[in-house]
Amino acid sequence: MNKTLIFAHRGSAGTHPENTMDAFQAALDAGADGIELDVQLTKDFIPVVIHDETVERTTNGTGWVKDLTLAELQQLDAGSWFSPSFSTARIPTLQEVLQWVSGTQLILNIELKNGIVRYPDIEKKVLELVEQFNLMDRVIISSFNHYSLVEINQLNSEIETAILFMEGLYEPWNYAKGIGASGLHCFLAVAVPELIIGAAKAGTPVRPFTVNEDHHIQALISGGCSAIITDWPEKAFKIRTTM
Ligand code: G3P
Ligand code: CA
Numbered sequence: 001m002n003k004t005l006i007f008a009h010r011g012s013a014g015t016h017p018e019n020t021m022d023a024f025q026a027a028l029d030a031g032a033d034g035i036e037l038d039v040q041l042t043k044d045f046i047p048v049v050i051h052d053e054t055v056e057r058t059t060n061g062t063g064w065v066k067d068l069t070l071a072e073l074q075q076l077d078a079g080s081w082f083s084p085s086f087s088t089a090r091i092p093t094l095q096e097v098l099q100w101v102s103g104t105q106l107i108l109n110i111e112l113k114n115g116i117v118r119y120p121d122i123e124k125k126v127l128e129l130v131e132q133f134n135l136m137d138r139v140i141i142s143s144f145n146h147y148s149l150v151e152i153n154q155l156n157s158e159i160e161t162a163i164l165f166m167e168g169l170y171e172p173w174n175y176a177k178g179i180g181a182s183g184l185h186c187f188l189a190v191a192v193p194e195l196i197i198g199a200a201k202a203g204t205p206v207r208p209f210t211v212n213e214d215h216h217i218q219a220l221i222s223g224g225c226s227a228i229i230t231d232w233p234e235k236a237f238k239i240r241t242t243m
Helices: 021-030 070-074 094-101 122-132 146-155 172-178 193-202 214-222 233-242
Strands: 005-009 034-041 047-049 107-112 139-143 160-165 183-186 227-230
Touching: 005 021, 005 107, 005 233, 021 034, 021 094, 021 233, 034 094, 034 122, 047 094, 047 122, 094 107, 094 122, 107 122, 122 139, 122 146, 139 146, 139 183, 146 160, 160 172, 172 183, 172 193, 183 193, 214 227, 214 233, 227 233
Parallel strands: 005 034, 005 227, 034 107, 107 139, 139 160, 160 183
Antiparallel strands: 034 047
């Protein structure tokens, strides 16, 4: 059986402010095989890395990401909400993260946030950047917006895409295949053995999120998931090492 990979959710979000370079570097240092991050567009249509559609929870600013320019967003403190020791952390651009990833061996899972706010051409902009850094074979694009994944596949059928979903679906590998996606990124509670085994038989990778409890990490690794997406990559790495 292949080793279950460890993807650090928003970087090492359990120990560092999520979706910052500090969190990504910590994930690399922890032994993660990949990182997951969230992408949205600024007012001036630059892909930036932030989870929420608004900046209040993870910065000292206010407002919607879509209403702030890159220059305005980059003035915000994206670390103090987590701990005062991260006050220099900023919202990274996707370009900045891709540049950094290209100097590592990490797999990069880019989640397109394109639901509550509809970002024009986010698919094209993200794809262009991934191509620019020649990272096509190390990037997986996922989204809860499956129309965005279809668009990605129409723009470039070589890039790996994965459906995000929260609820139990019957034989989701058939649905994923039907829209041209090759991976299943499901809420951990729906990653039941029937799903993991059926997906494996169909050759479809399963990468549940967000797998933080020790017993869930152990169960999903021994169950044969292709990867787990976790806030705690260091802990997951240690657990995997002992199995
Ligand atoms: O990509 C898995 C997971 O990150 C999806 O949910 O809300 O944490 O972006 P969320
Ligand atoms: Ca995400």
